[in-house]
Amino acid sequence: MRLFFRQVRPYYGLLLDHTASRRGVLANANVEVVSVSATPPRDVGLLEAIATTRAIRRYTDDPVPVGDLEQILWHAGRAPSGSNRQPFRFLVLRDGANAEAAKAVLGRAFRSGWATKRAGDGYRPSRFADSMQHYVDHFEATPVVILVCLERYRDVSPYEGASVYPACQNLLLAARALGYGGALTMWHLGVEDELRAMLQVPATVALSACITLGVPAGRHGPVKRKPLDEVVFDGRWGDRPTWITT
Protein backbone atom coordinates (compact mmCIF):
# COMPACT_ATOMS: atom_id res chain seq x y z
CA MET A 1 0.00 0.00 0.00
CA ARG A 2 1.27 3.41 -0.86
CA LEU A 3 0.02 6.89 -0.30
CA PHE A 4 -1.01 9.46 -2.82
CA PHE A 5 -0.49 13.09 -1.99
CA ARG A 6 -2.48 15.83 -3.57
CA GLN A 7 -0.69 17.74 -6.27
CA VAL A 8 -0.55 21.47 -5.91
CA ARG A 9 0.02 23.17 -9.20
CA PRO A 10 -1.77 26.50 -8.97
CA TYR A 11 0.08 27.99 -11.94
CA TYR A 12 -0.56 25.14 -14.28
CA GLY A 13 -2.89 27.26 -16.38
CA LEU A 14 -0.19 29.85 -16.66
CA LEU A 15 2.30 27.36 -17.95
CA LEU A 16 0.03 26.30 -20.73
CA ASP A 17 -0.37 29.96 -21.58
CA HIS A 18 3.32 30.63 -21.44
CA THR A 19 3.56 31.05 -25.21
CA ALA A 20 0.81 33.61 -25.12
CA SER A 21 2.36 35.47 -22.20
CA ARG A 22 5.67 35.61 -24.04
CA ARG A 23 3.90 37.53 -26.73
CA GLY A 24 2.70 40.09 -24.26
CA VAL A 25 -0.68 38.60 -23.52
CA LEU A 26 -0.85 37.80 -19.86
CA ALA A 27 -3.50 35.17 -20.12
CA ASN A 28 -3.92 34.34 -16.47
CA ALA A 29 -4.56 37.05 -13.95
CA ASN A 30 -4.41 34.77 -10.89
CA VAL A 31 -0.68 35.00 -10.73
CA GLU A 32 1.63 36.52 -8.22
CA VAL A 33 4.52 38.19 -9.99
CA VAL A 34 7.46 38.12 -7.63
CA SER A 35 10.25 39.29 -9.86
CA VAL A 36 11.17 40.25 -13.36
CA SER A 37 14.00 38.09 -14.58
CA ALA A 38 15.37 36.16 -17.49
CA THR A 39 14.29 33.01 -15.74
CA PRO A 40 10.95 31.71 -16.93
CA PRO A 41 8.48 29.50 -15.10
CA ARG A 42 9.81 26.09 -14.27
CA ASP A 43 6.94 24.29 -12.70
CA VAL A 44 5.95 21.81 -15.36
CA GLY A 45 5.90 18.37 -13.78
CA LEU A 46 8.35 15.78 -14.96
CA LEU A 47 5.87 13.04 -15.87
CA GLU A 48 3.48 15.52 -17.40
CA ALA A 49 6.27 16.90 -19.58
CA ILE A 50 7.44 13.47 -20.68
CA ALA A 51 3.87 12.53 -21.55
CA THR A 52 3.05 15.65 -23.54
CA THR A 53 6.19 16.88 -25.28
CA ARG A 54 5.31 16.78 -28.94
CA ALA A 55 7.52 17.23 -31.97
CA ILE A 56 6.94 20.92 -32.65
CA ARG A 57 7.39 21.94 -36.29
CA ARG A 58 5.61 25.30 -36.48
CA TYR A 59 7.29 28.21 -34.77
CA THR A 60 6.36 31.82 -34.18
CA ASP A 61 8.79 34.56 -35.21
CA ASP A 62 9.92 34.95 -31.59
CA PRO A 63 13.62 34.41 -31.06
CA VAL A 64 15.20 32.03 -28.57
CA PRO A 65 17.25 34.35 -26.34
CA VAL A 66 20.78 33.10 -25.72
CA GLY A 67 20.11 32.91 -21.98
CA ASP A 68 17.38 30.35 -22.63
CA LEU A 69 19.51 28.55 -25.19
CA GLU A 70 22.27 28.25 -22.64
CA GLN A 71 19.86 26.78 -20.10
CA ILE A 72 18.55 24.30 -22.66
CA LEU A 73 22.04 23.17 -23.68
CA TRP A 74 23.21 22.98 -20.08
CA HIS A 75 20.36 20.62 -19.27
CA ALA A 76 20.97 18.61 -22.44
CA GLY A 77 24.51 18.01 -21.23
CA ARG A 78 23.35 16.50 -17.93
CA ALA A 79 22.45 13.34 -19.87
CA PRO A 80 24.32 10.12 -19.24
CA SER A 81 26.98 8.84 -21.65
CA GLY A 82 29.31 5.85 -21.71
CA SER A 83 31.85 6.20 -18.87
CA ASN A 84 30.62 9.80 -18.58
CA ARG A 85 32.89 10.76 -21.49
CA GLN A 86 30.31 13.29 -22.72
CA PRO A 87 31.20 12.94 -26.40
CA PHE A 88 28.15 15.01 -27.42
CA ARG A 89 28.73 18.42 -29.00
CA PHE A 90 26.12 21.02 -29.84
CA LEU A 91 26.79 23.00 -33.00
CA VAL A 92 24.33 25.86 -32.82
CA LEU A 93 23.07 27.66 -35.94
CA ARG A 94 21.36 30.93 -35.08
CA ASP A 95 22.04 33.92 -37.33
CA GLY A 96 25.13 35.29 -39.01
CA ALA A 97 26.53 34.37 -42.40
CA ASN A 98 27.73 30.86 -41.55
CA ALA A 99 24.59 29.84 -39.79
CA GLU A 100 22.36 31.22 -42.53
CA ALA A 101 24.32 29.51 -45.27
CA ALA A 102 24.10 26.23 -43.37
CA LYS A 103 20.37 26.68 -42.79
CA ALA A 104 19.90 27.22 -46.53
CA VAL A 105 21.72 23.98 -47.31
CA LEU A 106 19.66 22.19 -44.67
CA GLY A 107 16.44 23.71 -45.98
CA ARG A 108 17.16 22.19 -49.38
CA ALA A 109 17.83 18.79 -47.79
CA PHE A 110 14.66 18.93 -45.69
CA ARG A 111 12.47 19.87 -48.67
CA SER A 112 13.98 17.13 -50.74
CA GLY A 113 13.73 14.61 -47.88
CA TRP A 114 10.07 15.36 -47.25
CA ALA A 115 9.19 15.39 -50.97
CA THR A 116 10.69 11.92 -51.34
CA LYS A 117 9.00 10.61 -48.22
CA ARG A 118 5.68 12.22 -49.08
CA ALA A 119 5.64 10.57 -52.49
CA GLY A 120 7.21 7.26 -51.41
CA ASP A 121 4.98 6.68 -48.39
CA GLY A 122 1.91 8.00 -50.22
CA TYR A 123 0.92 10.67 -47.70
CA ARG A 124 -2.43 12.19 -48.53
CA PRO A 125 -3.25 15.77 -47.58
CA SER A 126 -3.68 15.81 -43.81
CA ARG A 127 -2.87 17.95 -40.85
CA PHE A 128 0.39 16.08 -40.43
CA ALA A 129 1.37 16.41 -44.10
CA ASP A 130 0.51 20.12 -44.04
CA SER A 131 2.60 20.59 -40.93
CA MET A 132 5.57 18.83 -42.50
CA GLN A 133 5.24 20.86 -45.69
CA HIS A 134 5.14 24.08 -43.69
CA TYR A 135 8.15 22.93 -41.66
CA VAL A 136 10.37 22.30 -44.66
CA ASP A 137 9.11 25.31 -46.64
CA HIS A 138 10.01 27.63 -43.77
CA PHE A 139 13.14 25.83 -42.63
CA GLU A 140 15.41 28.85 -43.08
CA ALA A 141 13.23 30.84 -40.67
CA THR A 142 13.66 28.28 -37.87
CA PRO A 143 14.92 30.34 -34.93
CA VAL A 144 17.59 27.87 -33.82
CA VAL A 145 18.98 24.76 -35.47
CA ILE A 146 21.29 22.53 -33.44
CA LEU A 147 23.45 19.88 -35.04
CA VAL A 148 24.04 17.42 -32.25
CA CYS A 149 27.38 15.78 -32.88
CA LEU A 150 29.32 12.88 -31.44
CA GLU A 151 33.09 12.97 -31.10
CA ARG A 152 33.87 9.36 -31.86
CA TYR A 153 36.50 7.69 -29.73
CA ARG A 154 35.77 4.19 -31.06
CA ASP A 155 34.84 2.62 -34.36
CA VAL A 156 31.46 3.53 -35.82
CA SER A 157 28.78 1.48 -34.07
CA PRO A 158 25.01 1.12 -33.98
CA TYR A 159 25.25 1.57 -30.20
CA GLU A 160 27.18 4.85 -30.20
CA GLY A 161 23.89 6.73 -30.05
CA ALA A 162 23.62 5.73 -26.37
CA SER A 163 26.04 8.59 -25.67
CA VAL A 164 24.30 11.27 -27.72
CA TYR A 165 20.55 10.68 -28.08
CA PRO A 166 19.77 10.81 -24.35
CA ALA A 167 21.22 14.34 -24.50
CA CYS A 168 18.90 15.09 -27.45
CA GLN A 169 15.90 14.02 -25.41
CA ASN A 170 17.04 16.11 -22.44
CA LEU A 171 17.42 19.03 -24.85
CA LEU A 172 13.86 18.69 -26.13
CA LEU A 173 12.45 18.33 -22.61
CA ALA A 174 14.42 21.29 -21.27
CA ALA A 175 13.23 23.38 -24.22
CA ARG A 176 9.70 22.38 -23.28
CA ALA A 177 10.30 23.52 -19.71
CA LEU A 178 11.29 26.98 -20.92
CA GLY A 179 8.34 27.43 -23.25
CA TYR A 180 9.89 26.20 -26.50
CA GLY A 181 9.40 23.22 -28.72
CA GLY A 182 11.50 21.31 -31.16
CA ALA A 183 11.89 18.33 -33.42
CA LEU A 184 14.64 15.74 -33.74
CA THR A 185 15.30 15.06 -37.41
CA MET A 186 17.77 13.20 -39.62
CA TRP A 187 17.35 14.87 -43.01
CA HIS A 188 20.63 16.72 -42.52
CA LEU A 189 22.30 13.47 -43.56
CA GLY A 190 21.22 14.18 -47.14
CA VAL A 191 23.72 17.06 -47.26
CA GLU A 192 26.23 15.72 -44.80
CA ASP A 193 29.35 16.26 -46.91
CA GLU A 194 28.40 19.81 -47.82
CA LEU A 195 27.62 20.64 -44.18
CA ARG A 196 30.89 19.17 -42.95
CA ALA A 197 32.84 21.29 -45.41
CA MET A 198 30.92 24.49 -44.60
CA LEU A 199 31.03 24.06 -40.85
CA GLN A 200 34.49 22.47 -40.68
CA VAL A 201 33.30 19.40 -38.86
CA PRO A 202 36.14 16.85 -38.55
CA ALA A 203 35.76 13.44 -40.17
CA THR A 204 35.92 11.74 -36.75
CA VAL A 205 32.75 13.53 -35.65
CA ALA A 206 29.29 12.09 -36.37
CA LEU A 207 26.46 14.48 -37.22
CA SER A 208 24.05 12.45 -35.11
CA ALA A 209 20.95 14.65 -35.19
CA CYS A 210 19.53 17.93 -36.37
CA ILE A 211 17.21 19.55 -33.83
CA THR A 212 15.08 22.57 -34.70
CA LEU A 213 13.86 24.84 -31.91
CA GLY A 214 11.53 27.78 -31.49
CA VAL A 215 8.46 29.09 -29.73
CA PRO A 216 5.60 26.74 -30.67
CA ALA A 217 2.91 28.24 -32.88
CA GLY A 218 0.70 25.48 -31.54
CA ARG A 219 0.76 23.62 -28.26
CA HIS A 220 2.28 20.62 -26.64
CA GLY A 221 -0.11 17.87 -25.69
CA PRO A 222 -0.70 14.12 -25.70
CA VAL A 223 1.19 12.08 -28.28
CA LYS A 224 -0.03 9.14 -30.36
CA ARG A 225 1.62 5.88 -29.46
CA LYS A 226 0.98 2.15 -29.74
CA PRO A 227 -0.75 0.36 -26.86
CA LEU A 228 1.85 -0.38 -24.21
CA ASP A 229 1.43 -4.15 -24.37
CA GLU A 230 2.62 -4.09 -27.98
CA VAL A 231 6.03 -2.78 -26.99
CA VAL A 232 6.65 -4.56 -23.68
CA PHE A 233 7.69 -8.19 -23.20
CA ASP A 234 8.04 -9.93 -19.86
CA GLY A 235 10.79 -12.47 -19.31
CA ARG A 236 11.16 -13.50 -22.95
CA TRP A 237 10.75 -11.93 -26.38
CA GLY A 238 7.14 -12.23 -27.45
CA ASP A 239 5.74 -12.93 -23.95
CA ARG A 240 3.14 -10.27 -23.27
CA PRO A 241 3.03 -8.95 -19.72
CA THR A 242 -0.11 -9.84 -17.79
CA TRP A 243 0.25 -6.78 -15.56
CA ILE A 244 -0.36 -4.00 -18.05
CA THR A 245 -3.66 -2.29 -17.42
CA THR A 246 -3.62 0.69 -19.83
Add this chain to the structure above:
Amino acid sequence: MRLFFRQVRPYYGLLLDHTASRRGVLANANVEVVSVSATPPRDVGLLEAIATTRAIRRYTDDPVPVGDLEQILWHAGRAPSGSNRQPFRFLVLRDGANAEAAKAVLGRAFRSGWATKRAGDGYRPSRFADSMQHYVDHFEATPVVILVCLERYRDVSPYEGASVYPACQNLLLAARALGYGGALTMWHLGVEDELRAMLQVPATVALSACITLGVPAGRHGPVKRKPLDEVVFDGRWGDRPTWITT
Protein backbone atom coordinates in the same frame (compact mmCIF):
# COMPACT_ATOMS: atom_id res chain seq x y z
CA MET B 1 11.64 41.24 -20.86
CA ARG B 2 9.98 38.22 -19.35
CA LEU B 3 8.33 37.52 -16.08
CA PHE B 4 9.33 35.09 -13.42
CA PHE B 5 6.64 33.53 -11.30
CA ARG B 6 7.26 32.09 -7.91
CA GLN B 7 7.47 28.35 -7.74
CA VAL B 8 5.25 26.62 -5.26
CA ARG B 9 6.54 23.22 -4.32
CA PRO B 10 5.35 22.60 -0.78
CA TYR B 11 5.88 18.85 -0.95
CA TYR B 12 9.37 19.00 -2.31
CA GLY B 13 10.76 17.68 0.96
CA LEU B 14 8.39 14.80 0.72
CA LEU B 15 9.56 13.86 -2.71
CA LEU B 16 13.16 13.65 -1.58
CA ASP B 17 11.95 11.46 1.24
CA HIS B 18 9.90 9.30 -1.04
CA THR B 19 12.31 6.41 -0.71
CA ALA B 20 12.05 6.60 3.05
CA SER B 21 8.27 6.83 2.95
CA ARG B 22 8.13 3.79 0.69
CA ARG B 23 9.81 1.88 3.45
CA GLY B 24 7.12 2.85 5.87
CA VAL B 25 8.81 5.87 7.39
CA LEU B 26 6.64 8.88 6.77
CA ALA B 27 9.41 11.43 6.95
CA ASN B 28 7.36 14.56 6.50
CA ALA B 29 4.38 15.26 8.67
CA ASN B 30 3.30 18.42 6.82
CA VAL B 31 1.43 16.45 4.27
CA GLU B 32 -2.22 16.19 3.49
CA VAL B 33 -3.10 12.65 2.57
CA VAL B 34 -6.08 12.81 0.25
CA SER B 35 -6.30 9.27 -0.96
CA VAL B 36 -4.64 5.91 -0.88
CA SER B 37 -3.72 4.81 -4.34
CA ALA B 38 -1.08 3.16 -6.43
CA THR B 39 -0.12 6.57 -7.77
CA PRO B 40 2.90 8.09 -6.08
CA PRO B 41 3.86 11.76 -5.78
CA ARG B 42 4.59 13.40 -9.08
CA ASP B 43 5.71 16.87 -8.30
CA VAL B 44 9.41 16.84 -9.14
CA GLY B 45 10.12 19.69 -11.53
CA LEU B 46 11.23 18.93 -15.06
CA LEU B 47 14.43 20.97 -15.13
CA GLU B 48 15.33 19.91 -11.61
CA ALA B 49 14.92 16.27 -12.58
CA ILE B 50 16.97 16.62 -15.74
CA ALA B 51 19.72 18.34 -13.78
CA THR B 52 19.89 15.84 -10.95
CA THR B 53 19.08 12.40 -12.29
CA ARG B 54 22.18 10.37 -11.55
CA ALA B 55 23.12 6.90 -12.69
CA ILE B 56 21.94 4.88 -9.69
CA ARG B 57 23.82 1.63 -9.16
CA ARG B 58 23.02 0.76 -5.54
CA TYR B 59 19.50 -0.41 -4.82
CA THR B 60 17.62 -1.32 -1.69
CA ASP B 61 15.84 -4.67 -1.51
CA ASP B 62 12.52 -2.98 -2.23
CA PRO B 63 10.71 -4.27 -5.28
CA VAL B 64 9.44 -2.17 -8.18
CA PRO B 65 5.69 -2.89 -8.17
CA VAL B 66 4.30 -3.66 -11.60
CA GLY B 67 2.02 -0.62 -11.42
CA ASP B 68 5.05 1.62 -11.18
CA LEU B 69 6.88 -0.34 -13.84
CA GLU B 70 3.93 0.12 -16.16
CA GLN B 71 3.97 3.87 -15.55
CA ILE B 72 7.69 4.03 -16.21
CA LEU B 73 7.43 2.08 -19.45
CA TRP B 74 4.41 4.05 -20.60
CA HIS B 75 6.35 7.27 -20.21
CA ALA B 76 9.41 5.78 -21.89
CA GLY B 77 7.25 5.06 -24.92
CA ARG B 78 6.19 8.71 -25.27
CA ALA B 79 9.65 9.41 -26.71
CA PRO B 80 10.02 10.49 -30.32
CA SER B 81 11.22 8.08 -33.01
CA GLY B 82 11.77 8.32 -36.75
CA SER B 83 8.39 8.77 -38.47
CA ASN B 84 6.86 7.81 -35.11
CA ARG B 85 7.43 4.13 -35.96
CA GLN B 86 8.17 3.35 -32.30
CA PRO B 87 10.59 0.53 -33.01
CA PHE B 88 11.61 0.39 -29.33
CA ARG B 89 10.72 -2.71 -27.33
CA PHE B 90 11.14 -3.23 -23.61
CA LEU B 91 12.10 -6.75 -22.58
CA VAL B 92 11.59 -6.77 -18.84
CA LEU B 93 13.47 -9.16 -16.54
CA ARG B 94 11.93 -9.34 -13.07
CA ASP B 95 11.66 -12.72 -11.42
CA GLY B 96 10.76 -16.19 -12.61
CA ALA B 97 13.06 -18.80 -14.12
CA ASN B 98 13.72 -17.08 -17.45
CA ALA B 99 14.42 -13.71 -15.95
CA GLU B 100 16.68 -15.13 -13.27
CA ALA B 101 18.67 -17.18 -15.74
CA ALA B 102 19.12 -14.11 -17.93
CA LYS B 103 20.15 -12.00 -14.95
CA ALA B 104 22.78 -14.59 -14.06
CA VAL B 105 24.20 -14.47 -17.58
CA LEU B 106 24.17 -10.69 -17.45
CA GLY B 107 25.81 -10.64 -14.03
CA ARG B 108 28.71 -12.61 -15.44
CA ALA B 109 29.04 -10.16 -18.33
CA PHE B 110 28.88 -7.14 -16.05
CA ARG B 111 31.53 -8.52 -13.68
CA SER B 112 33.78 -9.35 -16.59
CA GLY B 113 33.14 -5.98 -18.26
CA TRP B 114 33.95 -4.03 -15.14
CA ALA B 115 37.03 -6.14 -14.31
CA THR B 116 38.42 -5.45 -17.78
CA LYS B 117 37.63 -1.77 -17.60
CA ARG B 118 38.92 -1.41 -14.06
CA ALA B 119 42.26 -2.92 -15.02
CA GLY B 120 42.50 -1.33 -18.47
CA ASP B 121 41.63 2.20 -17.40
CA GLY B 122 43.65 1.89 -14.20
CA TYR B 123 40.87 2.79 -11.75
CA ARG B 124 42.20 3.20 -8.24
CA PRO B 125 40.03 2.51 -5.20
CA SER B 126 37.47 5.33 -5.06
CA ARG B 127 33.85 5.88 -4.29
CA PHE B 128 33.05 5.38 -7.97
CA ALA B 129 35.08 2.18 -8.28
CA ASP B 130 33.49 0.81 -5.11
CA SER B 131 30.06 1.63 -6.42
CA MET B 132 30.77 -0.13 -9.72
CA GLN B 133 32.16 -3.17 -7.93
CA HIS B 134 29.08 -3.35 -5.72
CA TYR B 135 26.86 -2.95 -8.77
CA VAL B 136 28.33 -5.87 -10.68
CA ASP B 137 28.78 -8.08 -7.59
CA HIS B 138 25.08 -7.72 -6.78
CA PHE B 139 23.77 -7.69 -10.32
CA GLU B 140 21.49 -10.71 -9.85
CA ALA B 141 19.70 -8.88 -7.02
CA THR B 142 18.82 -5.89 -9.23
CA PRO B 143 15.04 -5.56 -8.84
CA VAL B 144 14.34 -4.95 -12.53
CA VAL B 145 16.51 -5.25 -15.62
CA ILE B 146 15.15 -3.94 -18.90
CA LEU B 147 16.71 -4.85 -22.22
CA VAL B 148 15.72 -2.00 -24.48
CA CYS B 149 15.53 -3.35 -28.01
CA LEU B 150 15.12 -1.92 -31.46
CA GLU B 151 13.12 -3.71 -34.15
CA ARG B 152 15.19 -2.82 -37.16
CA TYR B 153 13.34 -1.89 -40.31
CA ARG B 154 16.45 -0.69 -42.12
CA ASP B 155 20.09 -1.69 -42.41
CA VAL B 156 22.18 -1.38 -39.26
CA SER B 157 23.20 2.24 -38.83
CA PRO B 158 25.05 4.45 -36.36
CA TYR B 159 21.98 6.71 -36.39
CA GLU B 160 19.39 4.06 -35.51
CA GLY B 161 19.78 4.94 -31.86
CA ALA B 162 17.78 8.11 -32.52
CA SER B 163 14.69 5.91 -32.33
CA VAL B 164 15.55 4.06 -29.12
CA TYR B 165 17.83 6.07 -26.80
CA PRO B 166 15.41 8.98 -26.33
CA ALA B 167 13.02 6.35 -24.92
CA CYS B 168 15.81 5.15 -22.61
CA GLN B 169 16.26 8.66 -21.26
CA ASN B 170 12.51 9.06 -20.78
CA LEU B 171 12.54 5.74 -18.92
CA LEU B 172 15.26 6.89 -16.52
CA LEU B 173 13.55 10.24 -15.92
CA ALA B 174 10.14 8.65 -15.37
CA ALA B 175 11.73 6.20 -12.93
CA ARG B 176 13.16 9.18 -11.09
CA ALA B 177 9.73 10.77 -10.91
CA LEU B 178 8.35 7.68 -9.19
CA GLY B 179 11.14 7.38 -6.64
CA TYR B 180 13.41 4.94 -8.46
CA GLY B 181 16.81 5.17 -10.05
CA GLY B 182 18.60 3.35 -12.79
CA ALA B 183 21.61 3.09 -15.02
CA LEU B 184 21.92 2.72 -18.78
CA THR B 185 24.63 0.18 -19.57
CA MET B 186 26.09 -1.70 -22.51
CA TRP B 187 27.85 -4.67 -20.91
CA HIS B 188 25.04 -6.96 -22.03
CA LEU B 189 26.72 -6.94 -25.43
CA GLY B 190 29.43 -9.17 -23.99
CA VAL B 191 26.88 -12.01 -23.80
CA GLU B 192 24.65 -10.96 -26.66
CA ASP B 193 24.49 -14.32 -28.44
CA GLU B 194 23.72 -16.23 -25.27
CA LEU B 195 21.02 -13.72 -24.29
CA ARG B 196 19.42 -13.86 -27.72
CA ALA B 197 19.20 -17.61 -27.55
CA MET B 198 17.81 -17.65 -24.00
CA LEU B 199 15.28 -14.91 -24.54
CA GLN B 200 14.42 -15.80 -28.15
CA VAL B 201 15.24 -12.37 -29.49
CA PRO B 202 15.07 -12.38 -33.32
CA ALA B 203 18.19 -11.60 -35.31
CA THR B 204 16.54 -8.47 -36.78
CA VAL B 205 16.25 -6.95 -33.31
CA ALA B 206 19.09 -4.93 -31.76
CA LEU B 207 19.75 -5.23 -28.02
CA SER B 208 20.38 -1.50 -27.79
CA ALA B 209 20.70 -1.03 -24.04
CA CYS B 210 20.46 -2.75 -20.68
CA ILE B 211 18.84 -0.61 -18.01
CA THR B 212 18.87 -1.60 -14.34
CA LEU B 213 16.22 -0.18 -12.01
CA GLY B 214 15.45 -0.13 -8.34
CA VAL B 215 14.88 2.02 -5.29
CA PRO B 216 18.09 4.04 -4.79
CA ALA B 217 20.11 3.16 -1.70
CA GLY B 218 21.58 6.65 -2.08
CA ARG B 219 20.14 9.81 -3.56
CA HIS B 220 19.86 11.63 -6.81
CA GLY B 221 21.72 14.91 -7.03
CA PRO B 222 23.96 17.09 -9.19
CA VAL B 223 26.03 15.34 -11.85
CA LYS B 224 29.61 16.02 -12.91
CA ARG B 225 29.91 17.42 -16.39
CA LYS B 226 32.36 19.42 -18.50
CA PRO B 227 32.01 23.20 -18.62
CA LEU B 228 29.30 24.05 -21.13
CA ASP B 229 31.57 26.05 -23.43
CA GLU B 230 33.60 22.91 -24.08
CA VAL B 231 30.66 21.15 -25.67
CA VAL B 232 28.91 23.99 -27.52
CA PHE B 233 30.00 25.60 -30.79
CA ASP B 234 28.33 28.60 -32.39
CA GLY B 235 28.02 28.82 -36.17
CA ARG B 236 31.00 26.61 -36.97
CA TRP B 237 32.84 23.67 -35.44
CA GLY B 238 35.42 24.99 -33.00
CA ASP B 239 33.90 28.47 -32.62
CA ARG B 240 33.19 28.97 -28.95
CA PRO B 241 29.99 30.80 -28.12
CA THR B 242 30.48 34.24 -26.55
CA TRP B 243 27.13 34.06 -24.79
CA ILE B 244 27.75 31.26 -22.32
CA THR B 245 27.90 32.57 -18.77
CA THR B 246 28.05 29.40 -16.65
